Amino acid sequence: MFTEYKPNKGYDEYFSAADQPRSALRPLLSSLGQLGLDELNRNHAAAGVLLRRLGATFRLNDSGGQGGERILPFDPLPRLISNDDWQRLEEGLLQRLEAIDLFLADVYGPQQILRDGLIPREDVESSQGWRPQLQGFKPPLGRWCHISGLDLVRDGQGAWRVLEDNLRCPSGVAYFLENRRVMKRMFPSLFSGRTVQPIDDYPSRLLQTLRELAPWTDTPKVVLLTPGVFNSAYFEHSYLAQQMGIQLVEGRDLICQDERVWMRSTAGLEPVDVIYRRIDDDFLDPAVFRSDSMLGVRGLMAAYRAGRVAIANAPGTGVADDKLIYAYVPEMIRYYLSEEPIIENVPTYLCSRQEDRAYVLAHLGELVVKAVAEAGGYGMLIGPHASPEEIAEFDAKIQADPRNYIAQPTLELSTVPSLSEGELFPCHVDLRPYVLRGRGAWVSPGGLTRVALRRGSLVVNSSQGGGCKDTWIVAEQPC
Numbered sequence: 001m002f003t004e005y006k007p008n009k010g011y012d013e014y015f016s017a018a019d020q021p022r023s024a025l026r027p028l029l030s031s032l033g034q035l036g037l038d039e040l041n042r043n044h045a046a047a048g049v050l051l052r053r054l055g056a057t058f059r060l061n062d063s064g065g066q067g068g069e070r071i072l073p074f075d076p077l078p079r080l081i082s083n084d085d086w087q088r089l090e091e092g093l094l095q096r097l098e099a100i101d102l103f104l105a106d107v108y109g110p111q112q113i114l115r116d117g118l119i120p121r122e123d124v125e126s127s128q129g130w131r132p133q134l135q136g137f138k139p140p141l142g143r144w145c146h147i148s149g150l151d152l153v154r155d156g157q158g159a160w161r162v163l164e165d166n167l168r169c170p171s172g173v174a175y176f177l178e179n180r181r182v183m184k185r186m187f188p189s190l191f192s193g194r195t196v197q198p199i200d201d202y203p204s205r206l207l208q209t210l211r212e213l214a215p216w217t218d219t220p221k222v223v224l225l226t227p228g229v230f231n232s233a234y235f236e237h238s239y240l241a242q243q244m245g246i247q248l249v250e251g252r253d254l255i256c257q258d259e260r261v262w263m264r265s266t267a268g269l270e271p272v273d274v275i276y277r278r279i280d281d282d283f284l285d286p287a288v289f290r291s292d293s294m295l296g297v298r299g300l301m302a303a304y305r306a307g308r309v310a311i312a313n314a315p316g317t318g319v320a321d322d323k324l325i326y327a328y329v330p331e332m333i334r335y336y337l338s339e340e341p342i343i344e345n346v347p348t349y350l351c352s353r354q355e356d357r358a359y360v361l362a363h364l365g366e367l368v369v370k371a372v373a374e375a376g377g378y379g380m381l382i383g384p385h386a387s388p389e390e391i392a393e394f395d396a397k398i399q400a401d402p403r404n405y406i407a408q409p410t411l412e413l414s415t416v417p418s419l420s421e422g423e424l425f426p427c428h429v430d431l432r433p434y435v436l437r438g439r440g441a442w443v444s445p446g447g448l449t450r451v452a453l454r455r456g457s458l459v460v461n462s463s464q465g466g467g468c469k470d471t472w473i474v475a476e477q478p479c
Helices: 023-035 037-054 083-107 121-125 173-186 202-212 234-244 300-305 329-337 354-362 388-400
Strands: 015-017 057-059 069-071 074-082 147-154 160-166 222-225 247-249 254-257 260-265 268-272 274-277 310-312 367-371 380-382 405-409 415-420 423-432 434-437 441-443 448-451 467-474
Touching (some): 023 074, 037 074, 037 173, 037 415, 074 083, 074 173, 074 423, 083 147, 083 160, 083 441, 173 448, 202 222, 202 274, 202 310, 202 434, 222 234, 254 300, 300 310, 380 388, 388 405, 415 448, 415 467
Parallel strands (some): 222 247, 274 310
Antiparallel strands (some): 057 069, 147 160, 147 434, 254 260, 367 380, 367 405, 415 423, 423 448, 434 441
């Protein structure tokens, strides 16, 4: 099956060189060889039909009410990560989130890290995620980030790095769970003879985490707040609510009275203790944030401040999602924990700094430039693939608003064999593990591996033609 497969010059996770599979991958390659490319393609097509029947779709951002529902493209060749590698990544993820939580408590509290000059005050207070309304507030259990999805990549040498922090409403976990379900049904032979860590308990662990945020009651009522059916991730909202056995609600289903949140039901008003929100801060409460919001609940923030309802993730976490603030996380780890980062950042240039900006403008054709508040692969320049017109456009954008841009080297992201046009092709991947933090902390075994299915592309986002793979944490040790 792999006789025509040619790994890229960087780090391929299946092969150390052409015709030289990594030792831990040999059993999987043998199973794939017995399956054969034709059968793999037939089962892959059947998997797409199954995902559509399961409703595992997403809506493109610009499709509005005009349709645009698509399945998230699924690739059947799994990604394998050894237990030893994974344990180290778990430690690094938990370390990073502990530091970020301490940072959020600090900047919305005493602001000592700003007073000590480790992070410029203007970098925090100019962030689109900064919410001064949260100053002085302490969330339940002192935790701000309850459900996080941090994006990891392997560089050309195979070293893991953090590419991005997703701390407001991280998405993709439903596809992470459904990928495994589809793999077990369509490709059961690939699991034969190897132990893959299970992921099925994510919904129960998520529900437990959410319930722990309401220590004032032994029987907390939890709901999932969605913007509605036209949101790009609505499938995930409904899927998670169903898996947890909780109500899926919109803002119009909730009402605030006497600093409590209530849900309208056929039996009258029911008290709500925990809201797993999947809408942005701006739309949570028109009395505090955007006055024109039709998605949130008037009075919600008053109930939150009174300690009568918990919100996951806490409003205000978006300041740590800012790609400029991301650059400071290694310093946060040293400052708050007196430790060295276990997982390093990707080297990052801040265009708000004059020296960095001069370097970026002189090397736009070599760098990846990102708008600090954009997501989904939007607002980005990939210098080596950009036209002279695109480079000139970003030059002007950076000079007009340098705070809004960072730049990073164009990494040779690791590749995993994937089906592309019916053939096996080395496609670039990243990884989004999910971390739950209530009274304790838990990291999903593996996560959502996103794959750039367009040949030669470095962009893995579904909105930009990316797909996903099942991720296996296994006992074998890759070489």
